[in-house]
Amino acid sequence: MKVAILGLGYVGFTAACCIASEGHEVIGIDVNPNKVRDIMSGRSPIIEPRVDEMLRDGVAAGRIKADTALGSHLDGCDLAIVCVGTPSAADGAHNMGFIADVTQQIAAALSAERDRPLVVAYRSTFRPGTVEELVLPIFRAALGEAVEDRVEVVYNPEFLREGSAVDDYFQPPKIVIGTGDGQPCAVMNMLHANIDAPVFITGYREAEITKFVDNSWHAVKVAFANEVGRACLALGVSARQVHEVFVADTKLNISPYYMRPGGAFGGSCLPKDVRALQHIAADTGTNLPLINSLIRSNEAHKHRLFEYAVGGLEPGARILLAGLAFKVGTDDLRESPNVDLARKMLAAGFKLDIYDPGVDAAKLIGANLGYAYSQLPALKQLLVDKAHAEGTAYARVIATNATADTLELSGTVEVRNLGRLP
Known part of the structure; x- marks a missing residue:
């Protein structure tokens, strides 16, 4: 598969290394030019066991690339994984500015010539109802009646612990996939094909509250x-x-x-x-x-x-x-x-x-x-x-x-x- 990862922090960068190590092609997007430059040079932007070697191997094999702008990188992608931050706002709520912004960018970058919907998996932690009340309305406003032909949204929380993130990616305690109809997503099944863990297919809200x-x-x-x-x-x-x-x-x-x-x-x-x-x-x-x-x-x-x-x-x-x-x-x-x-x-x-x-x-x-x-x-x-x-x-x-x-x-x-x- 070809996978785009938006946000190359701990979660996004670790996912990029792990996904590429399974033979998939990964394009990582992050607004920090220094981080992107380091990744393209084979230098890990974080300290985490095993990612350095995985990054070097992925870059050398052409399976890991990075850029500061989305541009046309979604063309040919099967999956986009959103890993941008949701920091605390002043009142304790999650600040959803990055989620809204990256969703608008994805909607604007989707080609009208796609022959299948792009699966967009959100891994950022946010309150139940966010997919239905923020993410999907943004896609509907941008794509109109063609939204279901252009994008398929899922919510896929991560369970990575810093210091053991690679092991946790391949050996998670569970896999949770939230979909609009509570039914499996074929692309997500492909992504997790080599991971042995209990799988829970739920609606959006049940998946969204999991991390809380x-x-x-x-x-x-x-x-x-x-x-x-x-x-x-x-x-x-x-x-x-x-x-x-x-x-x-x-x-x-x-x-x-x-x-x-x-x-x-x-x-x-x-x-x-x-x-x-x-x-x-x-x-x-x-x-x-x-x-x-x-x-x-x-x-x-x-x-x-x-x-x-x-x-x-x-x-x-x-x-x-x-x-x-x-x-x-x-x-x-x-x-x-x-x-x-x-x-x-x-x-x-x-x-x-x-x-x-x-x-x-x-x-x-x-x-x-x-x-x-x-x-x-x-x-x-x-x-x-x-x-x-x-x-x-x-x-x-x-x-x-x-x-x-x-x-x-x-x-x-x-x-x-x-x-x-x-």
Whole structure:
């Protein structure tokens, strides 16, 4: 197949590499010229295991190309996958500007000479009803009565985790396809032909709400575990032992994932989608007190972790923060609780060094770049290399993930692990 991917962020770029590795021809579209130039040169714009080799192979074989404008690239395409961002607006709703804009671009680029409809699969997360109330009206306005002959819209949420995105693409927990009539789509069946996973064919709205349900549940688990962890800290109880006992019950407690008392939830999905679900609930008059408490609980946990991290130290003490990205093995700083922690430490007057081998200030791009420097303007000066981290005397090392385990720290420096409370 020939596949166009609109938006080459984590989701879109990973999909491009994986789809091309199966022998399909991929054209990626992104407004960032630097990103497009890097991709065409075989340089990955993100840090993610396995994508570098897949990109080089795809470019060398002519299966991966990239451009900043859609132009006539849809000609001959069987499928267009939309992966543009839906960031939080001021009221917590998803900002749908990119979705509307790219939909208009696709409609304008569709050739009247097509002999079959172009399947347009949306993977961006947005509220239920968006396909029917925003996407389809845009296509109808542009294409008129010929809309069904020119385009077939499906909603196909992704379930990729940064740091294991390639494995998650080929081994997802499930495949969800939302269609207008709740029936399978032949092109999507071809796309997923080599993937062994449960497949759910639903209407648009059922598919659209999937990520809200999943990500809000993950957020619920993190917040619940961290509330237990805070209580344990206050009572002098071992949160580690409590966690061990709790997750041993796989019959009733379901799963250990996201349930370990430790770091606050963050990243580009969970906070954004919880806020959006809150907005949806308010907009529809639905009372969701647990969901409404998640962000507040998470913010309270961030502050408690700050207190735990610096407790007993006087302002002016030198601290090493080991791990800045929201997850080890990635450079994504968007809504990372560790960025908030660093900001709090600086505001409190501590001398801070940051060691994260996955973060290179010079390689940050797009929303990741904007968020990083809006929260930590001195990021480039704060980051230190491994030699500096190992050779400096610190009053305390704050470990947010396994990054600290890679260091050979000098002396008897105290290490406080925020990823796993004691």
